[in-house]
Amino acid sequence: MLRATCAATAVLKEGLSPVKALRLVERIEADLPVAAPRHETHVLLRRSADTTQEAAEALRREPQPVDGRYTAYQHTLAEVLSIQVNRGEYHAVLDLGFAPILDVQCMLRARLAAAGITVEPLPGDVLNRLWVLGGLSESGKSTVGDLLRHEHGVTRLKIGYLLDVAAMRAGVSDPYEEWSEYEQAQRLSEEVLRFAQANKARAISVESAHRFQSTSHLKRVWGQRCQVVFIDSDPSVRAQRATETKSQLRNRDAIKRERGAARIADIADHTIDNSGTLGALKLAVNRMALTVDLPRVGLHASKPATHSSWLEQATEHLLDEEVACMLATGSTGTTSWREGWSDLDLLLVRDTAPAAWLRDVAGCLPEPEGIKVGLSVFTTTDIDALRVPPRVVQALRRAAQGEGLLYRRAGYLLPVPNVAHGDRTSRGELGLVVMTTRRLLAQPQPDVRAVHKHLVLLAKLVLRADGHDLHTADEVLTAWHSHHPAAECTPPDLSDLIRHPTDPVLRDQLVETTDRLLTYLDQLDHTERTSR
Structure with a gap:
């Protein structure tokens, strides 16, 4: 990389081509004192093999606008690096695209380990979702965390607890004083990984996010798996919820604002206005949790x-x-x-x-x-x-x-x-379908058409839970007979019902079959409760 930067500088200052600039740097290097022998592994991390895109991404990361000369330098540097790669000067080249830092770490550690270099592996990554909950005092972060836990199976953790654990692990007395906000985010991420691996947790929420730089870096570490949620609420509503005086609430807010808590709203993936009722909050959290991954x-x-x-x-x-x-x-x-x-x-x-x-x-x-x-x-x-x-x-x-x-x-x-959502919502309606089916069977002259449709629907819902997503009545009933023979489900042929909808024999056969299916369903999830 040092050779590459020197060569790119030579291109701009001396007007050389990238290839000639590299040769110039190598000639100068040949006259320098030789370093003591040591084992080196050269790894190039870049966004893209396309030099134009690589330069554009490097420029995009600059905090302030740059002039034309620096722009030309970045494009030249990308060309020089490409030449080095083609010459085989790097032991490993990782084209990262927009991969989050955690993915980059996994790729890099795996490549180094494959090269025989001892690298401490990260804890096994089993987490699908990391919810990061932020907001000012009494905005409702704890309530949102509770809703995610009770209604969506998300494990709820506190940022302070995880950082205290990380500090004890590292022998640090105060993680907020001794670690920068960037290191806090990295240490927090490692603890989340450890917890998820040990407890097989697929979704975790952490609260309360008060520090802007740390929260922003968490997004870079985890990528889209990290969803920052800012819970907002009208100051008067927050004051009503507080068990402290307005002055004490303002003081707490001032501390959090100084840390950048309010600025987290600018980088949040979701903003929830919690100035209304609990019912409105439940609906908002449910919508967010159900649709976050929805393509x-x-x-x-x-x-x-x-x-x-x-x-x-x-x-x-x-x-x-x-x-x-x-x-x-x-x-x-x-x-x-x-x-x-x-x-x-x-x-x-x-x-x-x-x-x-x-x-x-x-x-x-x-x-x-x-x-x-x-x-x-x-x-x-x-x-x-x-x-x-x-x-x-x-x-x-x-x-x-x-x-x-x-x-x-x-x-x-x-x-x-997705398939899982279809299955979950279907099973959630199973009780309603059962109730409606029994109402149909209670009629002196059951509606054959309605009974058959509900028979098929009941079978379809259970088959969907089995992993078989079928649509037509014939497909559903054939699969039901195959996967649930114990139900003894032998309804009349649909074509016969269509031709003879008032035939009492066919109607009785359909009613009997539907009754057996309901009895089978009644025993399908049977468990015994033992008490001492």
Whole structure:
């Protein structure tokens, strides 16, 4: 690197080419005293093999604007380094891109260990998410930490505790006095790694983040896995929550502001206004936790395989500037749609859904004769927060697979829930489906169509928990028979039910099968509680 910087300087001062500048530096070096022999391993860390990008990233890290000469120097330095790499002058070259510091450390230590150099490994990295909670006094950091723990399984830790442990490990009496904020962040990260490895913790929250530089460095250490949450609250509300005097609260705030606590809002990934009710805070935390990893995609509309004319007419009827997207859900628009049995189901996402629009537009959607139409309307806020039932979660997942999208507004990105989210929300609705199914069976003349749909839905929810995400009734029932033979589920053939919906023999067979499935479900999670 010293040769490279000297050569880059020579290029600018002497007007040499990078290759000639390197030769000049090597000739000068040859006349210098020879250092004592020692083992050296040369490792080059750079952002990119592309010299233009490498120089641009180096310039981007400068805290102040630079002049043209320094810009030319960085571009030249990147060219010289590239020449050295091509000559094989480095034992290892790591192109880091935008990898966080923790990933760089793992790569570097692994490369050095492979070269036979003794390097202390980092604790095993099993953590998926690090929540860093900041805010002024009485803003609600502890409440947010509790909500993350109780409702989302996040392990809650205190920054002060972790730094005290790190200090004892290092033999340091006061980590805040003896360590810079950058070192505090690094030591804190090591303790988080140790704790996560020892306790198999996948998600951890740490509070309270009061120091700006330390918090900022944590983001660089962990990258996107670290999500900084700033909890804000109106001063009058914070004063009402405090058990101390207003003067004492102001003094605490002053100390935290001096450390940069208020500035953390500028680098936060999430800002929560906790000036309202506990219910509002719960909704905000739930939205943040559920959607933090949610990918969003821009999809293209697909052509329906069936009912294309009516779907086109329905889209034209509902479409306006507030509509973000429209989906055909279930079997609608697919070849699995069955005449005399299936519904036409639509999902509309709109910026707002006022009662007048629901009544005058959505409520007047033309229906084909003899076919039941179901229109579900959600706002963009509902969808962004995933404040939706399982069937909508599945519709979003299928849309990402290229099925069902009829319209998408330019620039609108659909969230794509993962398999685990679909399974979790589905199991959360299992009790409601069971209750509705039993109500159907209680009727003197059960609705065959409704009972069959609920039979399939119950099987589908359990199969989804088994890891089998299926859609059509035939697929679901075949898989159920294969994976849950003990349920003895042998419903009538669907085609027979469609042709003979009032046949008492078929109806009794369907009711009996559904009853057996419910009994099987009742025993599926049976456990024994023992007491002494």
